[in-house]
Amino acid sequence: MTAPKTALLLVTVLLLLAPGRAWGVAGEWAKNPQSSVRLITHWRTAPRSGELILGLQFLLSPGWHVYWKNSGDAGFPPSVTLQPADRLTTPEILWPTPRRFELPGGLVAFGYEKEVVYPVRVELKPEAPPATSDAAAPPAGDVLHLAADLDYLVCQVDCVPYRYTLTVDQPLVNQSDQPDSDPRTVLALQSWLDQVPRAPRELPGVRTGAVLDASRAGETPDLEIRVLGARAQGGKTDLFLESQETFDAGRPRLRATADGVVFHVPMKPKEANKPLPARATLDWTVANLVGKDGKPFNLEARRDVQVWTQGGAPPDPMKEEAPGGGSDRLPRLLLRAFLGGLLLCLTPAVLALLLAELFSLRLPGTGVREGAAAAATGVVGGCWAVAAIALLGRRAGLPASWPDLLQEPAVGALLVVAAMLLALNLWGFLEIPLPAASAGRAGTGRHLLAGLFTVPLAIAWPVPLLEEPVGFAFARGPAAVAALFAVIGFGLAFPYLLILLAPALGRRVPEPGAWLPRLREGLGFLAGGGALWLLYALSRRVSPVGLAGVELALLGMGLLAWLRAREGTWRLARFVLALGLAACAAGALWLADHNRLTPRPLTALETTTHTPISGG
Structure with a gap:
């Protein structure tokens, strides 16, 4: 052994044998097959009065848990009393943030597994004054005998109650002396104090x-x-x-x-x-x-x-309003609904479709005003259809609010598919009843369907302006919902309504020419960019495997649309390719829902509240 190593070993032995204060103030473990528990403090030597932080330290066997202050559908939280009562105030358990446990039978519990320290805050009262003025000061080496009467329940599938009296001897020092904390128990307590929620x-x-x-x-x-x-x-x-x-x-x-x-x-x-x-x-x-x-x-x-x-609608949770203040909000909410619909016109996919449709109004086969009226009717009708679907979903107990619906992976995938179909149409790969690049005529039926298709493209983009009006309408009932969604539709169809109210604006739209197919191709990239953004939003709600499947389904849609658009393709082959394209679109929806990261929302029939049962 070299000299440096010998010196290091000697120093280590001397340090271990050197006299000093014992590590930590921690009681003996109370053990059972499911758990072990002891009482700890964060002081090696504590002041004679003031705040004390104690800890109930649990070590739990695998699969077993103890409870938070609200135990959930079963069990009960631990309770503790401290002695000596004449020196200690009523203890306050500082509850660390729990986790959720799913139990058989659809029950749920809140608590902790593996290890937890419940911090306990208590005040140490000053000692009674001495009977005579010449009484000696208490010795510096006094020890306070702490006893904690603990009742708790530890559960897995079955629950087992336990009761222990945990003890620890806490050395005290006079006020003139410096109290001394224990590094090891301080770390154990502090790690769980950090998990106590803050106001x-x-x-x-x-x-x-x-x-x-x-x-x-x-x-x-x-x-x-x-x-x-x-x-x-x-x-x-x-x-x-x-x-x-x-x-x-x-x-x-x-x-x-x-x-x-x-x-x-x-x-x-x-x-x-x-x-x-x-x-x-x-x-x-x-x-x-x-x-x-x-x-x-x-x-x-x-x-x-x-x-x-x-x-x-109920008042804003962050700013409660006076009762009865709903009626004077109606004009303001209707204005917000109209402006929200107008803002939706600027979202990528909607803007691409709107520009393509406006230029198609000048194609031969129908009047400008007739085409604008058909498109506006389609937009408002599509908004009413969305309102009806939302009302039916609300009656079934599903989330009816706009942002909640957009959190559904299948809805997100549907919106991605809609944007992808629009892009393929504008690129000339897919002939659906929308203004395709090869269209020579544009009847009112085509404009009506274009207006209808605008709505699913628009709802992909939640607009904060619409949250309060939509909530207000659903609180008032179906009639209010229909009226509000009509106002949103008027905002979304505002460019068409302008042409109806001022026909001269329609005549200012340039005549279609050789530039129109190139413009539509560019608008197709705008719609495709919207689809990419929606895919990014979907990535937060779908697993990587599910997202890859959705992307492959979209790639399949593009390939099948390209094959179908090629010249010389047989009619039967075109029909088979159309079926394949529809299957890819449906597969994208299924893959998104099947690989969701968030649990499926419960319906009203599934949402039940269980009566808490007493553990043990």
Whole structure:
């Protein structure tokens, strides 16, 4: 052995044998087949008064878990009392952010597996003053005997309750001396303290609010919780509601927005025939958010939430309005609906189709005004069709809001296919009832179908202006929905309406010439760019394997359309190729839905709230 190695070994032995204070203040483990638990503190020597942070440290066998403060559909959270009661205040458990456990029978639980430390905050009261003034000061080596009476339930499929008295001896020092923390227990406690959610006031730029919509008769009230100034972590962000005396919470649905995240939670009243309160106090925790600075955090909030039972859309969760303020919002919301429809004209695929259709109005075979009227009728009719489908979906319990529908992978794939079909048509590879590059005549039927096809291209692009008007209309009923979607259609068809109101504008459209096929080819690239953007949006909701399948299906559509458009192709072959193209389009929808990253939304028949059962 070399001299340096010998010296290093000698120093190590001396350090190990050197006298010093013992590491850590941690009690003995209480062990059972499912779990082990002990009491720890973050002080090696603690002050005689002030705040103490203790920890209930659990090690759990594989597959077993313990519970959060709301245990979910089964079980109960741990409870603890501390002794000596004359020196300690009532303990407060600081609950780390939990995770969701899916249990047999459709039940769900909230808690922790493998390992968890429940931080416990308690105040150490000052000792009683000495009976005489000449009494000696307490010795520096005093020890406080801490005892924690713990009840908890540990579960896998079956649950086993346990009760232990955990103890630890905490050395104390006088106020004049410097308390000393323990690095190892501090690290264990701090790692779990970091997982305790933070209040919005501790997070600059983060706001949260909620409203409970109970205005629709016969439907389960819907709780909307909005968090602004944060974004979701893909596949990790979740919402946990604490128990509430009036409502049982269902499974939350997450929607990402440009400025935050939104959750919708069905809230089933515990007593069906009891009138709902005007307000309800709700506590929630949102797990795994990311701030604008890129740092992850967990959020908890407590709000006195308005229970909206009147007609009209519920108030903005971030800014509650006075009750009865729905009627004076109607003109403003209708204007927003019209402007939202007008903005949709500028989206890539819609703009490509709109320009191609406007130039086709000058083709022989129909008048400019007649063609514009047919196209406008198709747009408004398509908007009504979308409204009818949304109403039917809402009745079935599916999400009816525009952004929620766009989160559905099959809907996203359908919109990609629609943009792809438009691009193939404008390139002259596919003859569908739209202004194709080889078209010599354009009757009103073609213009009507062009207007209808505009709508699925438009709904691919959520416009923030439309969120509030659409929510308002669905709260009012089918008639309001039909009226609002007609106004959106008027905005989307505004270029055609201008030609109807001012025929001179139609005459200013240049006559078709040799430049028109080249223009349509360029517009085809615009529509294709829209399809690529929609594919990118779809990549966030579909697995890589599913996305690759969708892309292959789109490639197959392009190849089959090219083969079908070649001169000399037999009529039977054209028919077979058209069937293959339709199969590729249907396959894209199936692949997107089959390889979705998010769970399929529950319908009203599937969404049930289970009565909590007592564990153990």
